[in-house]
Amino acid sequence: MNIAYVALGANLGDPASTIRAAFGALANLPESRVVHCSSLYRTAPVGILDQPEFVNAVAMLETTLAPEALLDALLEVEQRFGRIRAEKNGPRTLDLDLLLYDDQFVDLPRLTLPHPRLHLRAFVLQPLAELAPDLIIPGRGRIAAWLPAVANQGIVLL
Incomplete structure (x- = not known):
């Protein structure tokens, strides 16, 4: 099994409920x-400041999916939650970012780890x-x- 960390973020609708459903x-x-x-x-928000605040979290996964296959699965989840990629750093129903995959370095056009x-x-x-206080990036x-x-x-624990 491989260990992957995924960042979750949302700021449209009820973002806290969205993040829980995304888990x-x-x-x-x-x-x-x-x-x-x-x-x-x-x-x-970062980048575009004239938008609602975000709710963010991170999930730790065990997976046998390869990094690109995991990315595809994450993008599919975003789509099911109504994600539309209209503008970079803009408001979103759900954003899932693959942060780390074991200690791998990946440099591809659609995925950097x-x-x-x-x-x-x-x-x-x-x-x-919070999940991995001794983690080495x-x-x-x-x-x-x-x-x-x-x-x-600015970051506040909910």
């Missing part, structure tokens, strides 16, 4: 099992650190070393 959808992915889910966090900005965003680091080092750099980003 359930992840539990139904083929060849995969949800091991742990983080708490939910309320966060300020580790996620290239995970170490810069409190809405990813905080829930990820491949190529970046210990997750705990990155938390102080994002401490000024």
